[in-house]
Amino acid sequence: MRTSHPVKASHPVRAFHRVSVTFRAPYGDRGALTWGQTAIWEVLRWLPPGDASLNLLAVCEVEPGRDVDDVLAAVRALVERHDALHTLFPRDDGDGGKPVQVVLRSGELEVAVHETGTRNPVTVAAYAGARLRDTPFDIGGELPLRVAVVTTGGVPVRVVLVVSHMAVDGWSLKIVCEDLRTLLSAPAALGPAAEQPLGRLAYENSERAGLRERRAFDYWAEAVRELPRVWLEDLRQGGEARQDWSEIRSRALSRAIRALAARASVTPGTVLQATVALLLGLYKGEDDVALRLIVSTRFKPETRRFVGAFNQNALLRLRLRQESFSGFLAHAGRAALAAYGTCEYDPVRLEELVARVTGERGIGTDGYCFLNDIRFDAPAPPAGRRLSPAEYDALLDETELVEPPHDTDQKGATFFLYVHELSERAVLTLCADRRFLGPKGPADFLLDLEWLAVEALRTDAGPLRLAEALAARRSSPGPRGHGAGTGLPSTSARREKLSPP
Structure with missing residues (x-):
């Protein structure tokens, strides 16, 4: 692990520093996109330049008794466990510019470490997450994962993960967070990894x-x-x-x-x-x-x-x-x-x-x-x-x-x-x-x-009777907007109770 010089940041985090985590996976390989990756690519290429709206964000709490080195070791194991977290998607000039997936065998991931001082860890984690999420990923040249660790008095309390949607979907992010918590609490309890994207590609070609x-x-x-x-x-x-x-x-x-x-x-x-x-x-x-x-x-x-x-x-x-x-x-x-x-x-x-x-x-x-x-x-x-x-x-x-x-x-x-x-x-x-x-x-x-x-x-x-009830409700509101004896307020009556944006 290599530590860089502190970097100044605006409120609510006065300063943070970066730590480099080196990973080495069992193999490296490349292949065409899977069907799921293609579906996301079709959405990403439609978005305007600089759009980061599809970046996924999660914040995981760290149990007491762990230090920063424990968290960084867990992050390294997490990246090595899931190919999607160490895959690049460079464009293939021979396929109309459509990307391919390139699984890296080794590399480095920079992790930002934010100290809260007297600030609320939730606020600092939200700031760190927004900072990482609001920049689009260079999917062809950048790892699809960004990580920040939030510490209080040097003790880690939160891990912030931001992942490119090209690499994972929302359900994947749930699995990644669960695996990270297991790696921090009981790594021996973690079973073998599931099928990887290149394995899925082989199935799709069957x-x-x-x-x-x-x-x-x-x-x-x-x-x-x-x-x-x-x-x-x-x-x-x-x-x-x-x-x-x-x-x-x-x-x-x-x-x-x-x-x-x-x-x-x-x-x-x-x-x-x-x-x-x-x-x-x-x-x-x-x-x-x-x-x-x-x-x-x-x-x-x-x-x-x-x-x-x-x-x-x-x-x-x-x-x-x-x-x-x-x-x-x-x-x-x-x-x-x-x-x-x-x-x-x-x-x-x-x-x-x-x-x-x-x-x-x-x-x-x-x-x-x-x-x-x-x-x-x-x-x-x-x-x-x-x-x-x-x-x-x-x-x-x-x-x-x-x-x-x-x-x-x-x-x-x-x-x-x-x-x-x-x-x-x-x-x-x-x-x-x-x-x-x-x-x-x-x-x-x-x-x-x-x-x-x-x-x-x-x-x-059933549907047809409900159609009649809906029509009656719209046409004959009572004192509270009751329609056709439903006992329920109408849209117009209910709107008075709506909260402001």
Whole structure:
């Protein structure tokens, strides 16, 4: 390890120094990009120069009894364990400038060490993280990992990790943090590493993967030929985005989703997907609905703890019909399995297929509805005891709706929903093209989603009955915005309780 001279920094950190950590992995090699890496590369190359919005950040606490050398040794072992953390992605001039992956056998990683002095370690870690995250990675010439150690009186209390999305996805970052904690507390308990990206590449070049890819292409092609154009068409048509943002923080929504999941024996994530798809169908007057789900694709034991860019899109297709809501959720669960079973493919070839099929229909494609569940914490807790209508009314009164900070454009997406939390409260952020939702914007959609989940739980009404109840609710508000006897406040009444941004 080599220590450099201290570097001056602005508030809240007066000074820090850098330490060089040398790593040596078992091997070095190179290969083409995997499907997951290609998917991220297609996003990165669309972003404007200097954009760092896709850099991933995590802060890990350090247990007492460790010194800086212990932390640096753990960081070294972490880098050596996961190929993705010591891989470069230089462009290949022979493949149209598309990168290749080059796994380095050895190298050095500079680690910034920040001393808190009298400052709060959380504040210092946040500052260090922002400093590392806000600069884009040179993916062709720079390691995809940046690290800072926060110390108090020379004792490490936090480790800050910033990783390029080209190297890892959000689920990978969770695994990396878990491995780092194990390396710091009980390194002997750490089992062998999972499949590495070059191993994944070998699988994707196999006949078995080719069969899965062809099955996925068939599924997507059939759906794109049949789906209403509203789920496919890019509203920009070469023009600018007209996107609005809103975020809901709701205990009522989370409680209703978890109760619905328990009643139908499906996951809360399935309930949320189904309810979002249902409300989209009600908004657009369509009974054949499609959502693009961003999926980690870790379906096999050898990829369960895979560290790398692994996300791909699954196409969830739901048909709305007359059935109970419990029946609808069972139907949604089966549709989700079909979507997950057809989401492994070369993303460039898939988009070429979609463009060809939509072109045959005279549709300018790329205007999708996305749902990105970025919860990487523990699963949603059990639903708990059944709440009374009055208790749900009390929870509804607590709901907050805010305008979140945003500085990114969601490309051609007409609707992009992020799921941040689904525990004691639901936290969802929605970006939507105002031409897509019409007079109602993302704030209205999120409040209607909350109403829909609570109403479905109360009545077990199916999609068609809920459509009637939603129409009645909008047209006949009572003193508290009650509609059609639902006992729930209307959007206009609820808006008075919204918190400021």
